[in-house]
Amino acid sequence: MTILAGTMQAETLNCPMCGAPAASDATACAHCGARLATVACPSCFGMIFEGAKFCSHCGAKVERTEVAADAPRPCPHCRLNLGAVLVGNTNLLECAKCEGVWVDVATLQQICDDREKQAAVLGMAAPLPAGNIGFENFRYVPCPVCQTLMNRVNFANCSHVVLDICTKHGTWFDKDELRKVIEFIRAGGMEQSRTREIAELERQRSLLKSDQTGALSAPVFQTATPPRYDGYDLAVDLVGAAINTLFKL
Ligand SMILES: [Zn+2]
Ligand SMILES: [Zn+2]
Ligand SMILES: [Zn+2]
Numbered sequence: 001m002t003i004l005a006g007t008m009q010a011e012t013l014n015c016p017m018c019g020a021p022a023a024s025d026a027t028a029c030a031h032c033g034a035r036l037a038t039v040a041c042p043s044c045f046g047m048i049f050e051g052a053k054f055c056s057h058c059g060a061k062v063e064r065t066e067v068a069a070d071a072p073r074p075c076p077h078c079r080l081n082l083g084a085v086l087v088g089n090t091n092l093l094e095c096a097k098c099e100g101v102w103v104d105v106a107t108l109q110q111i112c113d114d115r116e117k118q119a120a121v122l123g124m125a126a127p128l129p130a131g132n133i134g135f136e137n138f139r140y141v142p143c144p145v146c147q148t149l150m151n152r153v154n155f156a157n158c159s160h161v162v163l164d165i166c167t168k169h170g171t172w173f174d175k176d177e178l179r180k181v182i183e184f185i186r187a188g189g190m191e192q193s194r195t196r197e198i199a200e201l202e203r204q205r206s207l208l209k210s211d212q213t214g215a216l217s218a219p220v221f222q223t224a225t226p227p228r229y230d231g232y233d234l235a236v237d238l239v240g241a242a243i244n245t246l247f248k249l
């Protein structure tokens with residue numbers, strides 16, 4: 001893998017449209033604006049420079065085919081219609097302008113089943129309350145399918161990747177976020193997140209115990225259903241704690 005990356009770095013990268021030199025991690029030509037890199041790795045969903053045969057992130061063989069879209073789906077940010085693409089055997093919709101990627105519910109399940117259990121992934125994504133500290137600059141964006149404003153979710157509470165989710169239709173990943181989430185899962189992030197969550201629930205439980213008899217039901221995040229607003233207050237506490245840690249850096 002190191003050898004592959006080394007080989008690719010040694011190549012001079014030039015824009016296929018205008019010939020201007022380009023950095024190997026550039027996704028668009030600084031000179032003519034042509035698209036230089038696209039999501040093309042079926043293993044890590046990294047963005048790969050046009051024409052490269054192997055992924056510069058993980059070394060996997062590049063597999064990408066553009067296909068016809070079933071229906072017009074506007075990008076939540078740019079409002080351009082998303083293009084359909086087959087990466088390996090995974091169907092994605094992508095925006096040619098902002099390079100964001102839309103993954104429908106079934107496809108995300110398929111992706112995560114390969115790497116970790118779906119229950120752990122979506123079950124632990126907790127909704128972020130509007131106007132939380134540090135998140136004022138984010139705005140809620142509409143689902144490309146139903147146009148309802150999506151929930152903003154800190155993936156697995158501690159991944160530091162914030163996603164937009166329509167529980168009915170799918171998940172929006174800004175540029176390169178899908179690869180970051182895969183990286184997080186592969187680095188054992190889900191396990192870490194579970195450990196933190198259990199510790200936090202234990203803490204909440206003992207607080208409750210000293211307060212009242214109220215027994216907290218089984219961990220609200222560890223279900224196979226997409227995030228719901230049951231247990232919302234607890235979710236807000238947990239997410240708030242994660243965010244405070246994040247922004248105190
Ligand atoms: Zn160019
Ligand atoms: Zn890759
Ligand atoms: Zn876009």
Ligand SMILES: [Zn+2]
Nearest residue numbers: 143146166169
């Ligand atoms: Zn929707």
